[in-house]
Amino acid sequence: MMPFIHQHGWEIARLTFEHLWLTLSAMLFAVAIGLPLGVLLTRRRRWAQPVLGVANIVQTVPSLALFGLLLPIPWLGENAARLAIIALTGYALLPILRNTYIGIRGVDRELADVAAAMGMTGWQRLTKVELPLAASVILAGIRTAMVICVGVATIAAAIGAGGLGELIFRGVASVDNRLVLAGAIPAALLALLADASLGWIEKKLTVRRS
Amino acid sequence: MPTVGVEFAKVSYTPTGGHLVLRDISLSLEQGTTTALLGRSGSGKTTLLRMVNGLVRPTSGEVAVLGHRLSSLESPEQWVELRRNIGYVVQDTGLFPHMTVERNAGLSLELEGRPKDEIASVARQNLQKVGLDFDRFRGRLPWQLSGGQRQRVGLARALALDPPVLLMDEPFGALDPLTRGEMQTMLRGLLASMGKTVLLITHDLNEALYLADRVVFLADMEVAVDLPAKEVLASDNPHVKLYVSALHHEVDG
Numbered sequence: 001m002m003p004f005i006h007q008h009g010w011e012i013a014r015l016t017f018e019h020l021w022l023t024l025s026a027m028l029f030a031v032a033i034g035l036p037l038g039v040l041l042t043r044r045r046r047w048a049q050p051v052l053g054v055a056n057i058v059q060t061v062p063s064l065a066l067f068g069l070l071l072p073i074p075w076l077g078e079n080a081a082r083l084a085i086i087a088l089t090g091y092a093l094l095p096i097l098r099n100t101y102i103g104i105r106g107v108d109r110e111l112a113d114v115a116a117a118m119g120m121t122g123w124q125r126l127t128k129v130e131l132p133l134a135a136s137v138i139l140a141g142i143r144t145a146m147v148i149c150v151g152v153a154t155i156a157a158a159i160g161a162g163g164l165g166e167l168i169f170r171g172v173a174s175v176d177n178r179l180v181l182a183g184a185i186p187a188a189l190l191a192l193l194a195d196a197s198l199g200w201i202e203k204k205l206t207v208r209r210s
Numbered sequence: 211m212p213t214v215g216v217e218f219a220k221v222s223y224t225p226t227g228g229h230l231v232l233r234d235i236s237l238s239l240e241q242g243t244t245t246a247l248l249g250r251s252g253s254g255k256t257t258l259l260r261m262v263n264g265l266v267r268p269t270s271g272e273v274a275v276l277g278h279r280l281s282s283l284e285s286p287e288q289w290v291e292l293r294r295n296i297g298y299v300v301q302d303t304g305l306f307p308h309m310t311v312e313r314n315a316g317l318s319l320e321l322e323g324r325p326k327d328e329i330a331s332v333a334r335q336n337l338q339k340v341g342l343d344f345d346r347f348r349g350r351l352p353w354q355l356s357g358g359q360r361q362r363v364g365l366a367r368a369l370a371l372d373p374p375v376l377l378m379d380e381p382f383g384a385l386d387p388l389t390r391g392e393m394q395t396m397l398r399g400l401l402a403s404m405g406k407t408v409l410l411i412t413h414d415l416n417e418a419l420y421l422a423d424r425v426v427f428l429a430d431m432e433v434a435v436d437l438p439a440k441e442v443l444a445s446d447n448p449h450v451k452l453y454v455s456a457l458h459h460e461v462d463g
Contacts, residue, residue, distance in 0.1 A: 114304035119293035132308045207308040
């Protein structure tokens, strides 16, 4: 056991960081796209079903197939990490988009009326009422997306994007369970850590009503 | 010649895909007076009230507030401007659950971008006006308040910009009778001192007579009764009699 860690410790650490980097970059894009788009959908409700539908379809494509499908695309295929981040963004998008939309639509009708009656501008209603009240629901979406991303990122190693999946694939290929575990355990820990910490923030953001 | 605060001119309303709710309502509310609006549930009281701040647009007819015809308002900015001149109080208070009492009470000023110390001083003044100890309550969140306290904060918030028009939709409907009585006393004092044009929806004839200068009953989509408050009890209008007998039933039964 000890010699194994001694031999692979640095590699595990490096790949964990790589894994984290892939995940966080994708999350950054997913939030940057999903949050404003989700808000936009609450203002243009006719678009909501089609857009959520597309995001839903992206989510159902098996990850290995998605990586494979994106590989021949010119600009994307040149850089494995770039491709992985974009594919991961696709997976993370739906929960963020959906929860932003549902969270804002879920704001009590009466509060929305009062906000309008007080003479709030659209921007004020969004920033002072809707986003704070929807924050915990939106964060729940981010949390789901994050856990999905950490998991799917292990598959990114299949196209050479690195991350903890590299250890797993190598372990499988060489029938070395220690290598598989060296990739799987840190990946599981990352997912648990992300889940717990975002869950904690989500709880903090929940607004008590009665 | 008294000036008109709010004017309804032949206002009708049919919700999309629904049946006619209000038919050719004409009413003008004199500036500085309080008008109570009564009627059965579903008689369109709330719809009529919400036309004043544009939460509902009439299907036909015209509503004018402080001389501005609402159908002539075009940009969102003009609506914002109008709405800041109209206080709005609803039964469940509509306090923002993530904001403290102080922030709720000063919110209208915050929206206008007024300086912090002005917001704080107006919030303090108005909360005291409605009978809440500012230092004790300022930091509390709505869930930490009783129904009556919430209603007071809701009222203080509506008064923040000292709007000339005040809309109250069953403000005390959800309160117990004792709290309700206290609130009525407080509100009567406030209304007398403020000179606002008030439209108050209530199911309670006593409340209407105690608070309003004028009482309007809606029935069958129209104004069925429109009397000075003082003349209501003596009236032999069938709608009024129905209400009065309901009151007596309460006393006798």
